[in-house]
Amino acid sequence: MSRQKRLLVLLGFFILLAAAFMIFYFAEWKDRPKALPVVGEPGHKVQPFAFTDQLGRPYTSDSVAGKIYAVNFFFATCKGICPRMNENFSKVYEAYRGDTAIIFLSHTVNPELDTPAALAAYARRFEADPGRWVFLTGDKKELYDQARYSYLLSASDDTTGLSIDDDFIHDQHFVLVDRNGNLRGKFYDGLDSADVQQLIKDIKTLEQEK
Numbered sequence: 001m002s003r004q005k006r007l008l009v010l011l012g013f014f015i016l017l018a019a020a021f022m023i024f025y026f027a028e029w030k031d032r033p034k035a036l037p038v039v040g041e042p043g044h045k046v047q048p049f050a051f052t053d054q055l056g057r058p059y060t061s062d063s064v065a066g067k068i069y070a071v072n073f074f075f076a077t078c079k080g081i082c083p084r085m086n087e088n089f090s091k092v093y094e095a096y097r098g099d100t101a102i103i104f105l106s107h108t109v110n111p112e113l114d115t116p117a118a119l120a121a122y123a124r125r126f127e128a129d130p131g132r133w134v135f136l137t138g139d140k141k142e143l144y145d146q147a148r149y150s151y152l153l154s155a156s157d158d159t160t161g162l163s164i165d166d167d168f169i170h171d172q173h174f175v176l177v178d179r180n181g182n183l184r185g186k187f188y189d190g191l192d193s194a195d196v197q198q199l200i201k202d203i204k205t206l207e208q209e210k
Helices: 003-031 082-095 116-124 140-150 193-208
Strands: 050-052 058-060 068-074 102-108 133-136 155-157 168-170 173-177 183-189
Touching (some): 050 140, 068 082, 068 193, 082 102, 102 140, 116 133, 173 193
Parallel strands (some): 068 102
Antiparallel strands (some): 155 168
16 A cells, blocks of 8 residues: 555544544533523522421521522412422422432421421321421521522512411422522422423432532
């Protein structure tokens, strides 16, 4: 084989090698999860909290330190959106039932009635592991402040004097928090099946973040 032919063969080999590398790199880049956006103003993080879980134990921000967790707000006697919302929350919980790195926090907006015992009875409907899906009660102002100022959700009294099902205006959205206390992704509509599936996917994306 002449020198010119050898050069052409080598050139062809390197061209094929470069093409294979580009195809592999593009496929890896395409399949790589895109970073989830951070929600809220720059520097916003979940503030320290101290509540009580469904077993009557203290549950604080230290309990979720270094964890990914999903959040919602409800009350146990609600006959409106809460049952549907928590059924959908349970779908996310079931998707990660065996994953101890993921925690689920459901906060009551009616702590006067939602005692630890009442929350424990409610949690049993969903066969919730109290170490993984935690139902929280505590001081009403602190719960509402946590909704408004940490999770950027609405949780406020309605003073119109309606029945207990209408006495509390509570947000139907789920919130996703990363290991560093940042809100991530979006506000997920707890009544929308597409948003519920998106939350399941976005939790996996957060797990893969370094």
